[in-house]
Each structure stands twice: as structure tokens, then as C-alpha cells.
Amino acid sequence: MKYYRNFLAIFLLTIAITISCTNEKKEKTLNEDQAQQTINPNVDSELSILMRNMFDEAKAIKKQVKNGEQITVKLNHEEILTAHATDPDEAASPEYKAFANLYLQSLKNLKSAKSDELVNFYSVMVENCMACHKVFCPGPLDRIRKLK
């Protein structure tokens, strides 16, 4: 009986996490253009839209690093500190801000990296995406890990 209760608790927690901070199913069934068109401001927070763009940008940077090209950063990543989140209290917490600042610092390091440091600094940046996600939003972790 005890095991069953634990199982149930984990199951419910998983559902709660999936609902609160991911839209995995929709993303998998639509290509990026379609996903852009179906963004609904009542469902997708500013922060989740920013995150999706960050994911796409990281994918592009990964390719540039692999090809030894100059990396391009077009998004304003500072917005992770101010964009409206599905759970605003979470995003206002000191822990979230600390993870956000670590991430922003790792992006800064990547932008100013010498060519022989790019692979390492890119990898550190993705680690910082994951560090925050482990605490605040585990749903997309598998997808983020693939950015490495």
C-alpha cells in the first residue's frame, strides 16, 4: 500500500510538472513555423516563448561551433530575468535569479571565447540551461541535453 501511494505521488507530480512548464507534445507534432503560428498568449507565457527561441538559437550556435564559424547571438537573453513566466513567483525567487545570472555569464564567456575555447564554453552554457531546469522545469531536460 505504501509503495502504491509513493508511485501515485510521483505519477501526479510528473503530470503537474508536464502541465505547468512544457508543451512537448505540441512541439513534437508541429514544425517550427507552425508552432510559431499557433502560439496562444493565454497558454504560452512570455518566458516559454523566449525559451523556445533560446533553444533554437542554441541549436544554431552548436552548428557554428562545430563548423568553426563565428557565433551569432541575436536574442536578448537578459529577458529571462524579466519575461512573464507561467509561475511568476518561481521566476521572482532568488534561486531563479541566481541560475539566470550564471547562465547569462556563461553566454557572455561564450561570446568572447577564443576559437579554441568555443567547444568548452558552449558546453558550459548548456550545463547552465540544465542546472536551472533541474530545479525549476525538468520537463524539457532531455531535449536540452541533446544540445550538447
Ligand code: HEC
Ligand atoms: C534561470 C532558469 C532557466 C535557464 C537558465 C534556462 N531555462 Fe528554460 N525554462 C525555465 C523555466 C522556468 C521554464 C518554464 C517557462 C514558463 O512556463 O513560463 C523554461 C522553459 C523552457 C522550455 C520549454 C518552453 C515551452 O515550450 O514551453 C525549453 C525548451 C527551454 N526552457 C530551454 C532552455 C534552454 C535551451 C536554455 C539554455 C540555452 C534554458 N532553457 C535556460 C528556466 C530556465
